[in-house]
Amino acid sequence: MRATAIHAPFDIRVEDVPDAAIRQPGDAVVRVVRACICGSDLWAYRGEAAREPGQRIGHEFLGVVEETGSEVSGLTAGDLVVAPFMWSDGVCEYCADGLTTSCVHGGFWGSVGSDGGQGEAVRVPFADATLVKLPAEALSDDRLLSALLALSDVMGTGHHAAIGAGVGPGTTVAVVGDGAVGLCGVLAAKRLGAERIIALGRHTARTDIARTFGATDVVAERGEAAVAAVRELTRGQGAHAVIEAVGTEQSMRTAVGITRDGGAIGYVGVPHGSGTGLDLGEMFNRNIALRGGVAPVRSYIPELLPDILSGAIDPSPVFDHAVDLEGVPGGYKAMDERTALKVIVKL
Amino acid sequence: MRATAIHAPFDIRVEDVPDAAIRQPGDAVVRVVRACICGSDLWAYRGEAAREPGQRIGHEFLGVVEETGSEVSGLTAGDLVVAPFMWSDGVCEYCADGLTTSCVHGGFWGSVGSDGGQGEAVRVPFADATLVKLPAEALSDDRLLSALLALSDVMGTGHHAAIGAGVGPGTTVAVVGDGAVGLCGVLAAKRLGAERIIALGRHTARTDIARTFGATDVVAERGEAAVAAVRELTRGQGAHAVIEAVGTEQSMRTAVGITRDGGAIGYVGVPHGSGTGLDLGEMFNRNIALRGGVAPVRSYIPELLPDILSGAIDPSPVFDHAVDLEGVPGGYKAMDERTALKVIVKL
Known part of the structure; x- marks a missing residue:
């Protein structure tokens, strides 16, 4: 064959x-x-x-x-x-x-x-x-x-991230990563009742799909600017539930920065790079949880x-x-x- | 005054x-x-x-x-x-x-x-x-x-760790740290219905209190030997719920090593040291969650x-x-x- x-x-x-x-x-x-x-x-x-x-x-x-x-x-x-x-x-x-x-x-x-x-x-x-x-x-x-x-x-992986992030009715969700998994994360979050879904991405063709899937906001910035933009959209607090669908140190750093105190990051981006990108001190002070993995x-x-x-x-x-x-x-x-x-x- | x-x-x-x-x-x-x-x-x-x-x-x-x-x-x-x-x-x-x-x-x-x-x-x-x-x-x-x-x-902090670790009726719990918070974590785990509680510690006066508080097993080893000992006690799997009450890189590494696939680490040891001690690749492959922080x-x-x-x-x-x-x-x-x-x- x-x-x-x-x-x-x-x-x-x-x-x-x-x-x-x-x-x-x-x-x-x-x-x-x-x-x-x-x-x-x-x-x-x-x-x-x-x-x-x-x-x-x-x-x-x-x-x-x-x-x-x-x-x-x-x-x-x-x-x-x-x-x-x-x-x-x-x-x-x-x-x-x-x-x-x-x-x-x-x-x-x-x-x-x-x-x-x-x-x-x-x-x-x-x-x-x-x-x-x-x-x-x-x-x-x-x-x-x-x-x-x-x-x-990708659909099950996006769902796993949404579950890990604690998406539920009324939650504000942010999605880091505009690949197929991130987009399916948007779809999964919408399905689980998220009230607001902020998709991070700069490729219009992809963020257009994100909007079709239920994203209410799109943030094109990256890094610190993305953190500032998401906080601006959430009265300075960040999102209850953050889907991390990239797996780099920078994306993880962004994910921590945009999570609301007491919120969770559902991570499904296969980790690569030598470091974790996690600031454990910040996560500790703000009670940010990390849940996820291979779906x-x-x-x-x-x-x-x-x-x-x-x-x-x-x-x-x-x-x-x-x-x-x-x-x-x-x-x-x-x-x-x-x-x-x-x-x-x-x- | x-x-x-x-x-x-x-x-x-x-x-x-x-x-x-x-x-x-x-x-x-x-x-x-x-x-x-x-x-x-x-x-x-x-x-x-x-x-x-x-x-x-x-x-x-x-x-x-x-x-x-x-x-x-x-x-x-x-x-x-x-x-x-x-x-x-x-x-x-x-x-x-x-x-x-x-x-x-x-x-x-x-x-x-x-x-x-x-x-x-x-x-x-x-x-x-x-x-x-x-x-x-x-x-x-x-x-x-x-x-x-x-x-x-300490009692509320031990409870926070137990909640973060997902302790519930029938779970196997392991507690890293034999200080007052770790001991209160044992007590909290017992209160929440844990079936088995493995306390890690080498000071008999402290592990004796752990036993009084509900620990069913005590592991005196550290590092890799502690991981091996906990796995030995859990048919190779590790504990469903791990309470991390130290905050060092080594204690976090131990915590990851003794957590069962799909389990969670409830961490309340204030992080110190330059690194996190977290092997994110291992956590990803085994779906280990991290939840906790300042209680x-x-x-x-x-x-x-x-x-x-x-x-x-x-x-x-x-x-x-x-x-x-x-x-x-x-x-x-x-x-x-x-x-x-x-x-x-x-x-």
Whole structure:
């Protein structure tokens, strides 16, 4: 089959690889219908995250079950399914707590020895626990497929940030980061009843989506100026709930600066850089909490799926550029050069 | 009147100062009956926290109202009251949220121009909002007075840490720090229904109190060995809720290491040192939350007071050394040399 592999920084290739196949009785093989490129894939692309030469890549996909192992009971060939960005066994203590990302048998698509999402098919371990069935009708609805694909990562990750930040009815929320996750954070905050949502971003195309998703204010400034602007909008206090969807020291510093005393930062931007950007003394004096991390999106799908199916939320606008499988390398280039917000791969 | 002042590191004096007096119509003057020395006072004592020469010191006290300003309506001369370690106006937005430590008119006893708790009397701003009345009978009960004095800081601070750490029925809790706040954290965790409480500490006198307060296990190791020991006790997982009551980089590193994936650290140790001790990458991968800060103890008194009066909780054992007012300098020395856990001042 054809699949995407990364051979070196900036060397992404679509190439022939061994067909995805059942190895364990709990496995399923899923033929990919939609995949996408994640902001975090760019780290490998740029050489900021190490990869083995030839390692597969892509961790977001939905598709049709092609084959199931002997112990798979909840899925049959032909089912349309979405995969969260990690697999999980569904039975360990962490899975029981809903923290599927800490599953003792969990793993990432594209890790060494595993299929990646940006390919024709994927072997899915613990298929019953990992995959979530979607209505077959969605297959003929291109927009809906895009919206559902967001459940594999960005929508659930934005939701995780909103939960971590303590978004609830009546809260004022600020969102640091205008990538797909930040935008989904806006959508999640709106869904959770936020009264006011301040989106930080300077790319009009992105902040326009933020407004569509529910942002009431946009702040284009950065750093100290952004902190001042958010405080200006909040009578000097800052936001009750801050979604941090970047992961740099500067973004974390901004997040602390714009959080209201007693508020919380929901952080889902994978931390990079040598420092944390956290001023623990300021956080201490102002009782600012920090909650978040790698999002257990599998656990959120049952809650978010009905709202996507009903149209109550529609994250599909985060996909602003489409390619076919052979076009994936060009998709990376477009995202790296920021000419695309998030690239969808249609197979 | 006589009161304690700090003139330079290690130069604590009890000396004649102007009498505490009403300045604003909302003030009260409280004649101090019990005060104490806090671990955080030692920072000024050791020169690690800057103070103006001659600045007053002490932020924990209870006593009898001597005089009230014209606008004080809820208190009269003769009332026995306890003061939280900060005053607050009770009406600002933060006070309305219960975050009295962020009160827009709040302040600390012993700040420049204010009386400190380690003296004969204290001028209390916003007396109606700041002070909490205690039953007069307590005046004749030495043990109960000690227990009630803990409401001014350490008991409420331990409770804040337990809340921040997410302690609840059935949780496994670990407590980093065997000072008075850590011990009160044990007591607070027990009160909140923790199933298992692991106290980290190597001073038998202190860990014995921890056991009295509800600790089920004691870990004497430090650093990496402490992390290994707590993991050993928790089937490799760590504790759901970790109370951090030290504030050093090492204690924070230990706290992260012993927190179960998806758990939280409630931190109340005032951060000191140049770094945070936080490995944000590890916290991200394991979804470890950090919540806490300077404790709004005023807000917790109404909840904790009945349990102290009923005897359901008794924090008085944290006071293991008593002095009179003139003995305060010796009290600092005893705490600095760790021959005393926490010194009570009886006037």
